[in-house]
Amino acid sequence: MADPAVADASVRGMVDNLRPAWHVETIERAPHGTDFVAILDIxxxxxxxxxVLKATTADLVDPVVARAEPRLLTLLDNETSIPVPTVYGSCDAHPEYPAPFTVPTFSSFQ
Incomplete structure (x- = not known):
C-alpha cells in the first residue's frame, strides 16, 4: 500500500525542489506500490x-536501487528507441523530504 503520510505541502515542496517554475494543481495518491506514489496535474x-512523484518511504526498496531508476530511465530515453517515461528531475537525498524521489512523466497503459 502506498504511504499516505506524505503531506500535500511536502509533495508540492518536492516538485518545487526539482522544478521551481512548476505549480502542482492536483495530487492523486496511488493506492498501490511499496512506496509513496502520486499522480500530479501540473x-x-x-x-x-x-x-508522477515517486518517493522512497517504506524501506522496502534500497535507496541505491531507487536512485538508479531515474538514471536508467534517462539513459534509455536518451540512447535507445525503447519507450520509457521522461524523467523531469530526481533528488538523491534531502533534509526535509523523503528521498530519493523522482518526477517522471505519467503514462497510462490501459
Whole structure:
C-alpha cells in the first residue's frame, strides 16, 4: 500500500525542489506500490503536464536501487528507441523530504 503520510505541502515542496517554475494543481495518491506514489496535474510555463512523484518511504526498496531508476530511465530515453517515461528531475537525498524521489512523466497503459 502506498504511504499516505506524505503531506500535500511536502509533495508540492518536492516538485518545487526539482522544478521551481512548476505549480502542482492536483495530487492523486496511488493506492498501490511499496512506496509513496502520486499522480500530479501540473501547470508549467509551457502548459499543463501530468507527472508522477515517486518517493522512497517504506524501506522496502534500497535507496541505491531507487536512485538508479531515474538514471536508467534517462539513459534509455536518451540512447535507445525503447519507450520509457521522461524523467523531469530526481533528488538523491534531502533534509526535509523523503528521498530519493523522482518526477517522471505519467503514462497510462490501459
Amino acid at each position: 501547470r508549467t510555463p509551457a502548459g499543463p503536464k501530468q507527472a
